[in-house]
Amino acid sequence: MTRLGSTGRSGYSHPPVAAGSGALIRLLRLDIPLVAALSTLAALGLVILYSAGGAHFELITRQGSRLAIGLGVMLLVAQIPARNLRTWSPWLYLAGMILLAAVMFFGEVSKGAQRWLNLGLLRFQPSELMKLVVPMMIAWYFAGRPLPPRYWQVALAMLMVATPVMFIAEQPDLGTALLVGSAGAFAIFLAGVSWRLLAAMCLSGLACAPLLWHFMRDYQRQRILTMLSPENDPLGAGYHIIQSKIAIGSGGLYGKGWLNGTQSQLDFLPERHTDFIFAVFGEEWGFMGVMLLLLIYASIVWRGLFIAVGSLDTYTRLLAGSLSLSFFVYVFVNISMVSGLLPVVGVPLPLISYGGTSVVTLMAAFGMLMSMHSDTRHARARAHTH
Amino acid sequence: MRAAVAALATFVLLAVLAGRMAFLQITNHDHFQTLSQDNRIKLIAVPPPRGLIYDRNGVVLAENLPSYTLEITPSQVSDLPATLARLAEILPLSDSDLSRFQTTVRRQEQFQTAPLLLNMSARHVASFAINRHLFAGVDIAAHSSRRYPAGDLAAHAVGYVGRINEAELGQLDPNMYSGTSHIGKLGVEKYYEARLHGEPGFQHVEINAQGRPLRVLDQQLPIPGADLVLSLDMGLQRVATEALGDANGTVIAIEPATGEVLAMVSKPAYDPNMFVNGISYADYDLLRDDPRRPLFNRALTGQYPPGSTIKPFMGLAGLDYGVTQADRTIWAGPYYQLPGDSRHYRDWKPEGHGLVNLELAIMRSADVYFYDLAHRLGIDRMHDFLTRFGLGRVTGLDSTGEAAGVMPSSAWKLAARGQVWFPGETLSAGIGQGYMLVTPLQLAATTATLAMRGIHVRPRFLHALQNIDTGAFRAIEPEVTGAIELHDAAFWDQVIGPMVEVTRNPRGTAYSIGQDAPYAIAGKTGTAQVFGIAQNEEYDETMIAVELRDHALFIAFAPAEAPRIAIAVIVENGGGGGRVAAPIARKVLDYHLLESAPMFMAGPR
Numbered sequence: 001m002t003r004l005g006s007t008g009r010s011g012y013s014h015p016p017v018a019a020g021s022g023a024l025i026r027l028l029r030l031d032i033p034l035v036a037a038l039s040t041l042a043a044l045g046l047v048i049l050y051s052a053g054g055a056h057f058e059l060i061t062r063q064g065s066r067l068a069i070g071l072g073v074m075l076l077v078a079q080i081p082a083r084n085l086r087t088w089s090p091w092l093y094l095a096g097m098i099l100l101a102a103v104m105f106f107g108e109v110s111k112g113a114q115r116w117l118n119l120g121l122l123r124f125q126p127s128e129l130m131k132l133v134v135p136m137m138i139a140w141y142f143a144g145r146p147l148p149p150r151y152w153q154v155a156l157a158m159l160m161v162a163t164p165v166m167f168i169a170e171q172p173d174l175g176t177a178l179l180v181g182s183a184g185a186f187a188i189f190l191a192g193v194s195w196r197l198l199a200a201m202c203l204s205g206l207a208c209a210p211l212l213w214h215f216m217r218d219y220q221r222q223r224i225l226t227m228l229s230p231e232n233d234p235l236g237a238g239y240h241i242i243q244s245k246i247a248i249g250s251g252g253l254y255g256k257g258w259l260n261g262t263q264s265q266l267d268f269l270p271e272r273h274t275d276f277i278f279a280v281f282g283e284e285w286g287f288m289g290v291m292l293l294l295l296i297y298a299s300i301v302w303r304g305l306f307i308a309v310g311s312l313d314t315y316t317r318l319l320a321g322s323l324s325l326s327f328f329v330y331v332f333v334n335i336s337m338v339s340g341l342l343p344v345v346g347v348p349l350p351l352i353s354y355g356g357t358s359v360v361t362l363m364a365a366f367g368m369l370m371s372m373h374s375d376t377r378h379a380r381a382r383a384h385t386h
Numbered sequence: 387m388r389a390a391v392a393a394l395a396t397f398v399l400l401a402v403l404a405g406r407m408a409f410l411q412i413t414n415h416d417h418f419q420t421l422s423q424d425n426r427i428k429l430i431a432v433p434p435p436r437g438l439i440y441d442r443n444g445v446v447l448a449e450n451l452p453s454y455t456l457e458i459t460p461s462q463v464s465d466l467p468a469t470l471a472r473l474a475e476i477l478p479l480s481d482s483d484l485s486r487f488q489t490t491v492r493r494q495e496q497f498q499t500a501p502l503l504l505n506m507s508a509r510h511v512a513s514f515a516i517n518r519h520l521f522a523g524v525d526i527a528a529h530s531s532r533r534y535p536a537g538d539l540a541a542h543a544v545g546y547v548g549r550i551n552e553a554e555l556g557q558l559d560p561n562m563y564s565g566t567s568h569i570g571k572l573g574v575e576k577y578y579e580a581r582l583h584g585e586p587g588f589q590h591v592e593i594n595a596q597g598r599p600l601r602v603l604d605q606q607l608p609i610p611g612a613d614l615v616l617s618l619d620m621g622l623q624r625v626a627t628e629a630l631g632d633a634n635g636t637v638i639a640i641e642p643a644t645g646e647v648l649a650m651v652s653k654p655a656y657d658p659n660m661f662v663n664g665i666s667y668a669d670y671d672l673l674r675d676d677p678r679r680p681l682f683n684r685a686l687t688g689q690y691p692p693g694s695t696i697k698p699f700m701g702l703a704g705l706d707y708g709v710t711q712a713d714r715t716i717w718a719g720p721y722y723q724l725p726g727d728s729r730h731y732r733d734w735k736p737e738g739h740g741l742v743n744l745e746l747a748i749m750r751s752a753d754v755y756f757y758d759l760a761h762r763l764g765i766d767r768m769h770d771f772l773t774r775f776g777l778g779r780v781t782g783l784d785s786t787g788e789a790a791g792v793m794p795s796s797a798w799k800l801a802a803r804g805q806v807w808f809p810g811e812t813l814s815a816g817i818g819q820g821y822m823l824v825t826p827l828q829l830a831a832t833t834a835t836l837a838m839r840g841i842h843v844r845p846r847f848l849h850a851l852q853n854i855d856t857g858a859f860r861a862i863e864p865e866v867t868g869a870i871e872l873h874d875a876a877f878w879d880q881v882i883g884p885m886v887e888v889t890r891n892p893r894g895t896a897y898s899i900g901q902d903a904p905y906a907i908a909g910k911t912g913t914a915q916v917f918g919i920a921q922n923e924e925y926d927e928t929m930i931a932v933e934l935r936d937h938a939l940f941i942a943f944a945p946a947e948a949p950r951i952a953i954a955v956i957v958e959n960g961g962g963g964g965r966v967a968a969p970i971a972r973k974v975l976d977y978h979l980l981e982s983a984p985m986f987m988a989g990p991r
Binding site: 186189190192243245246247248249250251252253262263266267268282286287290291294297298301302305308309317321325328332335336339341 | 594
């Protein structure tokens with residue numbers, strides 16, 4: 001860990017002018033690069049949403065207030081010491097599982113899926129909570145044990161991931177199941193599963209694909225078929241993909257300009273302010289804009305991975321790593337589905353798509369990252385002064 | 387280590403995304419750019435306004451009126467039955483409207499638009515317009531609908547337009563007819579389709595995903611069809627129609643010098659407006675099954691034995707071939723007999739006419755004189771001569787449905803019937819009976835040729851044509867198609883003179899119309915047998931069913947010395963030509979020569 005020491009120290013070598021604001025940020029337990037990247041992203045998101053939503057300020061104010069709430073949650077979560085996060089992990093997991101079960105029995109049905117739990121004042125999606133809780137649980141599980149883990153430990157961890165994933169897939173909510181599953185899988189992977197086991201799992205996963213196909217809902221199968229050849233059903237299920245590819249492709253190198261995307265402004269693009277907002281962006285901002293956006297996302301993911309790598313304990317390393325990677329999965333799955341590389345699953349473009357639930361979850365995750373990073377820094381600083 | 391692998395993996399996957407974006411936005415940009423334009427921009431054909439049709443005095447015969455249609459695009463309506471129910475609350479939708487709409491929707495392809503309510507009143511247009519936002523996929527379309535203000539008065543002359551049918555669709559140039567729903571079906575409307583139609587324009591319209599046009603990006607205006615001025619005089623047309631009364635029959639009047647058709651009446655007629663937007667089955671059955679056959683254009687398509695109206699032409703043939711002379715007299719008894727044949731070829735007058743020359747024979751319509759003449763000429767010389775006047779072939783009038791008639795010859799009979807020609811048939815032909823058939827148009831045209839002393843002008847409806855570029859009207863030059871040269875030009879007067887006597891001489895068969903006429907009428911009566919009577923029977927009109935009674939015919943031109951109008955009148959089952967057909971002709975001649983103000987105008991303005 002000494003090789004990371006020099007990088008860790010660099011955080012303390014601010015020029016004197018910035019020292020004041022740096023101190024405030026440190027006091028709030030925030031991470032400057034992450035805050036910078038996230039606020040750029042959020043600002044860009046609002047600009048894109050303004051165009052995608054048909055230039056209505058109402059949409060912007062609503063999404064803006066959601067981002068503000070998300071910011072508050074992030075600030076709040078950042079104040080929780082990483083230690084506490086770790087000790088709470090199994091209990092949160094238990095609570096999450098109970099809520100998921102509750103959704104199964106008492107949940108509200110909306111758009112053909114049973115995802116919501118109505119708590120009187122608050123409609124709440126427990127599956128969203130699991131995106132954070134599952135990697136926390138895995139990180140907690142491996143944190144107290146010698147690594148690399150034994151096979152039976154890996155198997156147990158996988159069971160801990162698979163159970164909630166199956167609950168969520170049953171709702172059905174394939175997108176969230178995918179994200180929760182990948183968050184858990186990343187934690188297991190980072191814990192140090194041997195490459196041989198990993199390869200074996202990949203192969204058996206491929207072998208199970210027909211079985212998975214068998215258990216899929218019709219609409220889920222249809223989405224996969226549509227992804228493979230959208231032209232077969234240009235006015236039905238393939239319409240989304242065809243129109244979004246046209247939008248992105250017609251954007252070209254520099255785009256048609258903000259508010260000038262004909263595909264989006266003339267209603268050809270469906271779901272354009274939610275899941276398909278990337279197509280609006282691609283059409284209006286072009287390849288250059290897309291590259292800028294990918295750069296912002298990459299900087300967030302890599303900063304998160306950097307925090308994981310620089311950490312001093314297993315829990316932080318696994319949790320920070322898996323949260324960052326699942327954030328990347330969000331980005332990758334959304335952009336891939338909008339550009340026709342993956343089937344259409346309901347995954348929003350993080351911090352840009354219109355919608356509140358994912359904003360809060362994501363900002364909570366970044367709060368956790370910042371909290372863990374602050375604790376790491378303090379630990380490192382203490383070790384240094386000693 | 388693991389985190390480094392993960393970071394590398396994210397880098398690779400980001401590169402995949404970047405590659406995908408480059409593939410879509412750079413490599414295939416042109417392709418998607420095209421698709422995006424196709425999405426956004428719709429090419430809408432703008433049909434040209436159809437040319438108007440006027441009579442020679444500028445009276446409108448065919449015009450375009452705006453008509454509003456309520457159209458529904460079912461693919462854009464979420465709940466069609468509910469929408470129809472709500473529409474029925476604000477608009478008077480009949481069951482037949484609904485059933486026709488349902489039929490159209492079933493037959494057409496998806497995403498097309500079907501008309502629900504045709505010819506909406508301004509009031510209904512307004513009441514829908516204020517509620518339009520409640521009806522997605524429902525819209526009002528403005529069309530232009532053809533209307534014939536004269537109704538049945540000029541139906542057979544002008545014809546009508548109707549919806550383009552499958553068969554026509556296959557023949558039309560799709561570029562010229564994109565956006566056009568109607569085409570000329572009959573008459574002048576059909577004959578001048580190419581001129582009346584014009585050329586469509588187009589609009590590039592930006593549309594949204596629902597197909598609603600948002601704005602016009604660019605457009606090219608259609609080139610309107612040319613307006614036509616017809617030679618018809620609606621005043622004369624009305625007089626002729628009224629003169630015919632309730633009878634089935636036809637009147638055709640031609641200006642000899644130009645061939646212009648001044649009036650063309652065929653009775654009974656029908657209202658062409660019924661056909662424009664599709665006639666109902668019930669209405670069509672009524673017209674089709676009417677025993678008086680209103681849809682039948684007697685003037686062009688009807689073929690009749692010319693009867694005695696052929697006699698002046700027979701006389702000319704006899705003079706020209708030298709088989710008779712103006713001063714040659716023969717004894718015209720009650721009947722004629724061929725040498726070596728006991729059969730009696732009777733005269734219309736049981737007691738005969740006595741000693742007659744050509745003048746008396748024409749004036750009194752003495753059958754025996756013409757039996758003799760026909761026998762001397764022989765059918766083939768008759769055929770050759772009468773064919774020069776245009777019998778047995780279409781006149782080439784600029785309309786549709788013209789029949790050719792029959793001008794028999796021995797060769798014709800061999801070809802058509804497979805039989806040799808009998809000498810007795812020559813005698814029948816000599817008085818315009820037997821195989822010989824003419825159309826009323828041919829009769830009028832040959833009369834005009836006679837009036838012009840052999841100069842043959844193609845009959846036509848077109849009087850003046852609009853130049854599309856300048857908007858000015860250009861009069862059409864008469865088309866002289868030939869001149870009949872006789873061996874002696876005096877022969878013309880030797881026939882026309884007796885024709886004047888027909889109306890002027892108290893013994894003439896049409897003296898009733900000529901006695902008080904302030905101008906000289908050269909005419910000839912005719913009576914065409916519909917029903918053959920046996921050798922020893924008397925024709926008694928009162929004993930025969932109406933539909934088997936003789937047709938009454940009359941041909942004339944006037945003023946005889948400087949003809950301005952040639953006319954043919956046929957009254958079906960009317961009886962004698964002099965008594966029934968000639969007075970009709972007189973009314974038409976009077977109107978044209980005495981009453982009608984020569985309001986010649988080269989255009990409607």
